[in-house]
Amino acid sequence: MFITSTNQKIRKTFVQRNMFDFKPFDKGYIDNPGAMVVFATPGMLHAGLSLQIFKKWAPNENNMVIMPGYCVQGTVGDKILDGAKKVEFENKQTVDVKMSVEYMSFSAHADAKGFMQLIQNCEPKNVMLVHGGTEKMEFLKSKIKEEFKINCYMPANGETCVISTPVKISVDVSLSLLKAESKMYNAQPPDPKRRRLIHGVLVVEDNKIILMELKDVFMEYGINKHIMxxxxxxxxxxxxxxxxxxxxxxxxxxxxxxxxxxxxxxxxxxxxxxxxxxxxxxxxxxxxxxxxxxxxxxxxxxxxxxxxxxxxxxxxxxxxxxxxxxx
The missing domain is CATH 3.30.1370 (Ribosomal Protein S8; Chain: A, domain 1)
Structure with missing residues (x-):
């Protein structure tokens, strides 16, 4: 469907064959001799076909596994990316890791560089990290605070973070109130540093907020003035x-x-x-x-x-x- 988004080489190949038409994998192929490339899920080697193939191919130094993205802490993928040469499983099975291990991010998740670019473009007041390995998140948190000088939170599971933010509410001002206030300020010498305050009654009606003069409120809503x-x-x-x-x-x-x-x-x-x-x-x-x-x-x-x-x-x-x- 999106062949036009691919490079020239793939588009030329597409004329002869659909290179995205993958063959279904038979588990019997695992022991076949010769070169073979297998795309298998899940990407963290924690279960399924990818783990089965890993157990078979890991002890052979002629083989290679390419991890396609982030691996949750504790998974087999995370362990071999950290350099583990042996992996133990729940049934006391131990697998020697002699195959090459490479990391190539095909993940839809943003990496650290992507996060920094996103923060730079969006200019948020606060950032909260909620997913990833603790050490990497700590590193990213320190980079965010150092480079952007903003608050960065990294809550643990079940932890609550409270972020105070100013709330801006649009308010209309009645014409009579503006005229009355302008008349008062126009009688004073101009001073750009002096704050110009408007005193009135805040009225909320039909999801609309308006600041009105007191006398206009009495007249508009038929209220008698009371003094306490x-x-x-x-x-x-x-x-x-x-x-x-x-x-x-x-x-x-x-x-x-x-x-x-x-x-x-x-x-x-x-x-x-x-x-x-x-x-x-x-x-x-x-x-x-x-x-x-x-x-x-x-x-x-x-x-x-x-x-x-x-x-x-x-x-x-x-x-x-x-x-x-x-x-």
């Missing part, structure tokens, strides 16, 4: 008026929260971004007094009530820790 706030209370001992306590607290927070702007309102509430801090008497915060002692204690103790939005979680937690240290 966290609230926590810190108990302090101070018998003074709430307003005076709030002023003292404001001065402390102004010093500690120097990176943010703290505002003091007329009602005694302190505001830093979305964080709101107010002072409550224990008696007015839902705690009942049962005696004069409890009443005087509740008047000398107050709750500092801290609330913040979820997007100011870091600032709210930091402020709460400061108040715990003050108390």
């Amino acid at each position: 706030r966290y609230t926590s209370k810190v108990k302090i001992d101070d018998s003074g008026p709430k307003l005076r306590v709030a002023e003292k607290l404001f001065n402390i927070l102004q010093e500690k929260l120097s990176e943010w702007v703290a505002k003091f309102q007329e009602n005694g509430k302190i505001v830093v971004e979305s964080v709101e801090i107010s002072i409550e008497d224990l008696s007015s915060s839902g705690m009942a007094s049962t005696s004069d002692t409890d009443t005087s204690q509740s008047q000398s103790q107050k709750n500092i009530c801290v609330t913040w939005n979820n997007h100011d979680e870091d600032l709210g937690s930091y402020t709460l820790n400061l108040l715990h240290n003050i108390s």
